[in-house]
Amino acid sequence: GFTGLMSLGHAAFLAIGAYTSAILVDQVGLPFELSLIITPIIVGLFGFVIGFPALRIEGMYLGLTTMGFGFIVKRLIIAFREWTGGSAGLQVSKATLFGFTVSNDWDNYFLIYTFAIIAIIVARRIVKSKLGRAFMAIRDSEQAAQASGINIAKYKMLSFFISGMFAGFAGVLFAHTSHFISTDHFDILLSILFIVMVLVGGVGSIYGAVLGTLFIVLMENMFIPLFKDSLTQYMHLEAGDFQVFIFGLIMLLFIIFQPLGLYGMWLKMRIYWKLFPFNPRKRFT
Known part of the structure; x- marks a missing residue:
């Protein structure tokens, strides 16, 4: 990506987003609109924590670390079966956005493409901001970025946080448009x-x-x-x-x-x- 960090754990971020939203909406009773805000932040915090290894390792070793995180998440989903349904999977309700229920494929497409366009616009704004320029400077040369006064640790952690938020957002949409999630979807x-x-x-x-x-x-x-x-x-x-x-x-x-x-x-x-x-x-x- 823009920071040059390898991740093989984005399926896990997607899974956390999907299961978190399903639990918040169907079991806790939060509105879908609120889940769209809360869930990406929760997944972003997971990404922030997983970003700690990026401070010491990089390349393939970082990729293997994030891949290990994916295996851990899968086992946790199975372990907390009373919330997640375990290996059997979990039925998820339809998305209801401001009183409108997404009830068919065309509605699903409209919802997904609308939020995909919004995500692209937000990503472009991030890339063209000071934050995005710092990410690209780290990708090109950590030594040069550090010499320019960029806090390497801070921006690497922020990179994982933002990446986790995008994946969590996608997980919310996946859960409430497919209406069923299981560990097989996130291998x-x-x-x-x-x-x-x-x-x-x-x-x-x-x-x-x-x-x-x-x-x-x-x-x-x-x-x-x-x-x-x-x-x-x-x-x-x-x-x-x-x-x-x-x-x-x-x-x-x-x-x-x-x-x-x-x-x-x-x-x-x-x-x-x-x-x-x-x-x-x-x-x-």
């Missing part, structure tokens, strides 16, 4: 899928994350079902293994041939067309 493969989305779209870019998400969702819902039966028989793979194989192949191809992702490719194309008349190798003859 390590989901965290890896998030990494694939970012790599495909373009690391360190909001629009890249959006493009990567759209690409993977279209692949998952259109391409894979279209060729799954024939290719799984030809390659002797199970249906679930085939999906993992395809996503792994996509990630490998992008890392090798297009490391800047889809958004990076678009930026290069845009720059090329701006400079086109002055490029002697590409002039028409």
Whole structure:
């Protein structure tokens, strides 16, 4: 991301958001609107705590630490089965926003896309603020950022807090639009899928994350079902293994041939067309 910190625990943040909102709304009795505010803050605090290892470790070691956090959250969900339903899962009520109940797929799409646009706008404002510039300075060089007077520890912790808030917000929407949640929805493969989305779209870019998400969702819902039966028989793979194989192949191809992702490719194309008349190798003859 913008701070250059690897996380393989975002599925856990999503799970905490989903289960927290389900408990607050259905068992405690809080309004859905209030859960939209409280739950992201709670998940952000979890992210803040998980950010402590980022002060001492980085790279793959930090990723493994956050992955371990995901396993802990999954076991805690099973342990507190009287609240979470354990391995059997938990039924979740429909979202009711200012008296309007989200009751069908179109309502779900409208709710999700509306809040997704709001999240993108908020993320853009953060990136263009002093906070975002501090994040990017840490990503580029911690030594240079520290020499510039940036508090490395403070901004790393804030990075995890904000990231956890966004994931918690998504968890709230997921719980109240799918109406059922279980530990199977939040396994390590989901965290890896998030990494694939970012790599495909373009690391360190909001629009890249959006493009990567759209690409993977279209692949998952259109391409894979279209060729799954024939290719799984030809390659002797199970249906679930085939999906993992395809996503792994996509990630490998992008890392090798297009490391800047889809958004990076678009930026290069845009720059090329701006400079086109002055490029002697590409002039028409």
